[in-house]
Amino acid sequence: MAETSLDRRVNATLAKLTGGVSPAGLAVAWTDWATHVALSPERQKEIGLAAFGGAVAASLEDEKADKRFSHPLWSLPPYAAFKTGFLAAQNWWQTALAPMSGFDAKHQRALDFYARQALDMWCPTNFPITNPVVVAKAIETRGASLQQGLKNWLDDLGSTLTGHPRSVPGYDVGETLAVTPGDVVYRNRLVEVIRYHPTQEKRKGPPIFIVPAWIMKYYVLDLSPHNSMVWYLVDQGFDVFMLSWKNPGKEETDLDLQDYLDIGIREPLNWLREEHGIEAVHGVGYCLGGTLLSIAASAYAREEASSPFATLTLLASQTDFTEPGELGTFMTEAQVGFLEDLMEEQGYLEAGQMAAAFQMLRPADLIWSRVIRHYLLGERTEPNDLMVWNADATRMPAKMHTTYLRKLFLENALARRTFKADGRRISLTDIRAPIYCLATESDHVSPWRSVFKLLALTDTDVRFVLTKGGHNGGVLSEPGHKGRHFRVFEKVEGTRFVGPDAWLDTAVTEDGSWWLDWVAWLVDRSDQDVVETEWSALYQAPGTYVFD
Incomplete structure (x- = not known):
C-alpha cells in the first residue's frame, strides 16, 4: 500500500511537469516505431530520400497552404530559408512517421500528434528574431510592440499564478452574459435548475430540459442576448429549464458518473414530476x-414503461468513441493510469489541465497564434463572449472522470452495450423517443463522423443534422448568422444505413441556421398542454453555482 501511494505521488508530480502526458505511453509508441523502422529497409530508404531533397521539394507545396507564412516578408532572405527549412523538417517527420505494416495505428497517430506539437512549438513564426513580421513591427514602433508584449505576458502570468482569469471589461456573468431572465427553482449538492421566465402567453409543451457539459459553465447556451439559444427558445414559446453544474472540489472527489446521472438528472426530473406535475420533457444535451x-434515456427506457423524454436532442455529443478524433490519441491504458494518479492526489482534474489538453488539439490556432499576437506583436485579440466563457473552466471529480475515460473512451462500453447504470447493462436501442442529432463540420472535440455513428446504434427515428462551424461556434448558429448552412439526413424505420461519407456525397446543403430546422422539429412533437403551476424562486438566474 505504501509503495502504491509513493508511486502515485511520483506519477502525480511528473504529470504536473508533463502536462498530463504519460512518458511510459510515449516510450512504448517510440519503441514500436523504431523497431519497425529498423526492420523495414523500404522505410529507411524513404526516410533517407526525404532527408536529401524529397522533403524540400514537398515543402514548396506546403508553403502555399500554410497560412503562418502568408505574409510577403517571408519570401525575403534570411526568412525564406527559415521557412523552407521548417517545412522540410515537417515533411521529413511526416515521411518518417507514416503508417507501416505491423506498426500499431494508435501508436502511429500518437507519435504523429506529438511530433506536430514539437514542430509547431519550434516554428520560426514563434520567435521574435526569426519572424520578419515581428521584426518589422518592432522597428516601426521603436520597440514599443515588444514592451507591450512583455506587459501582456506579465498580466497573463499573474492571472495564471493567482488562478483568477484576466478580467475583460464589459463581459460579466449575470450582467452582460447569461442574462436571460429566470430563477433557480431547485438546488441539490450537484446542480441548480434554472427556469426561464416565459415571454409567450400561449406556450408549447412539453418543456425543454437542457443538460450542458459539466466540463465548462452552462452559459455557453446563454451567452449574449443576440446568440443565446435559451433566449431564442423562450421567445419561440417554450418553457425552458437549464442545469447549472457545481464546480467540484475535493469534497466531490468520490462522485461517480452514476451520481451525475442520479443527482444531476433524475432528482430534478423527479422533482418536476412530483412537485409540478411535469410528466415529460424535451431532453437536450450538449x-x-x-x-x-x-445514458439516462437508455436507463429510463429499460426501467420504466413510460420515459420522461418526449424527444431527445444531442448537440455535438458522442455515443461511440472508436473515432473520437485526436482526443483519442491520449486515451491509452498508460495515459489514463497516469491521469488517475494525478487526480487521486488532487481529488479532481484541474480546469487548466483539461483546457491545456483541448488547446493541444489545435496548437497553431489556440496557442502559438496567441503567443505571436499578444506577446511578440504586443496586440490583444478583441475579446468576445465566447472567448470569455471559454476561459471560465471547471474541474472534474476524480472518480467520475476515471469512469468516463475508462468506460467510454478506452472500453467504448456505451456503444458495445456493456456500460452499466444502476448496476445493470443498458442499450441505446431501448430508446424509443425520436432523436435530433447535431454535429458540426470542423469539430475537433466530437468529430462529426463519430457523432454520426448514433444512427447505427439506435432503433428509433433520428434526424441527423451537420452544420457549419466548430464544437462551440457551430452550435451557436443563431438565425441571421452570416455564412451558415446545414445538411440533413432523416433516418426512420426501414431506412437503410449508409456511411457518413456516402451520405455526404449526396446530401443537399441548406442555407441558414439549423436552429430554425430544430424548432420546427420540436414544434411537430409538442402537442401537450403546458402545465401551469406556481414556482418558488431560490435565487435569480444565473444562480450561485456558476460563480464557483
Whole structure:
C-alpha cells in the first residue's frame, strides 16, 4: 500500500511537469516505431530520400497552404530559408512517421500528434528574431510592440499564478452574459435548475430540459442576448429549464458518473414530476451532457414503461468513441493510469489541465497564434463572449472522470452495450423517443463522423443534422448568422444505413441556421398542454453555482 501511494505521488508530480502526458505511453509508441523502422529497409530508404531533397521539394507545396507564412516578408532572405527549412523538417517527420505494416495505428497517430506539437512549438513564426513580421513591427514602433508584449505576458502570468482569469471589461456573468431572465427553482449538492421566465402567453409543451457539459459553465447556451439559444427558445414559446453544474472540489472527489446521472438528472426530473406535475420533457444535451442524457434515456427506457423524454436532442455529443478524433490519441491504458494518479492526489482534474489538453488539439490556432499576437506583436485579440466563457473552466471529480475515460473512451462500453447504470447493462436501442442529432463540420472535440455513428446504434427515428462551424461556434448558429448552412439526413424505420461519407456525397446543403430546422422539429412533437403551476424562486438566474 505504501509503495502504491509513493508511486502515485511520483506519477502525480511528473504529470504536473508533463502536462498530463504519460512518458511510459510515449516510450512504448517510440519503441514500436523504431523497431519497425529498423526492420523495414523500404522505410529507411524513404526516410533517407526525404532527408536529401524529397522533403524540400514537398515543402514548396506546403508553403502555399500554410497560412503562418502568408505574409510577403517571408519570401525575403534570411526568412525564406527559415521557412523552407521548417517545412522540410515537417515533411521529413511526416515521411518518417507514416503508417507501416505491423506498426500499431494508435501508436502511429500518437507519435504523429506529438511530433506536430514539437514542430509547431519550434516554428520560426514563434520567435521574435526569426519572424520578419515581428521584426518589422518592432522597428516601426521603436520597440514599443515588444514592451507591450512583455506587459501582456506579465498580466497573463499573474492571472495564471493567482488562478483568477484576466478580467475583460464589459463581459460579466449575470450582467452582460447569461442574462436571460429566470430563477433557480431547485438546488441539490450537484446542480441548480434554472427556469426561464416565459415571454409567450400561449406556450408549447412539453418543456425543454437542457443538460450542458459539466466540463465548462452552462452559459455557453446563454451567452449574449443576440446568440443565446435559451433566449431564442423562450421567445419561440417554450418553457425552458437549464442545469447549472457545481464546480467540484475535493469534497466531490468520490462522485461517480452514476451520481451525475442520479443527482444531476433524475432528482430534478423527479422533482418536476412530483412537485409540478411535469410528466415529460424535451431532453437536450450538449457535448458530455448529451452523452450523459443518452445514458439516462437508455436507463429510463429499460426501467420504466413510460420515459420522461418526449424527444431527445444531442448537440455535438458522442455515443461511440472508436473515432473520437485526436482526443483519442491520449486515451491509452498508460495515459489514463497516469491521469488517475494525478487526480487521486488532487481529488479532481484541474480546469487548466483539461483546457491545456483541448488547446493541444489545435496548437497553431489556440496557442502559438496567441503567443505571436499578444506577446511578440504586443496586440490583444478583441475579446468576445465566447472567448470569455471559454476561459471560465471547471474541474472534474476524480472518480467520475476515471469512469468516463475508462468506460467510454478506452472500453467504448456505451456503444458495445456493456456500460452499466444502476448496476445493470443498458442499450441505446431501448430508446424509443425520436432523436435530433447535431454535429458540426470542423469539430475537433466530437468529430462529426463519430457523432454520426448514433444512427447505427439506435432503433428509433433520428434526424441527423451537420452544420457549419466548430464544437462551440457551430452550435451557436443563431438565425441571421452570416455564412451558415446545414445538411440533413432523416433516418426512420426501414431506412437503410449508409456511411457518413456516402451520405455526404449526396446530401443537399441548406442555407441558414439549423436552429430554425430544430424548432420546427420540436414544434411537430409538442402537442401537450403546458402545465401551469406556481414556482418558488431560490435565487435569480444565473444562480450561485456558476460563480464557483
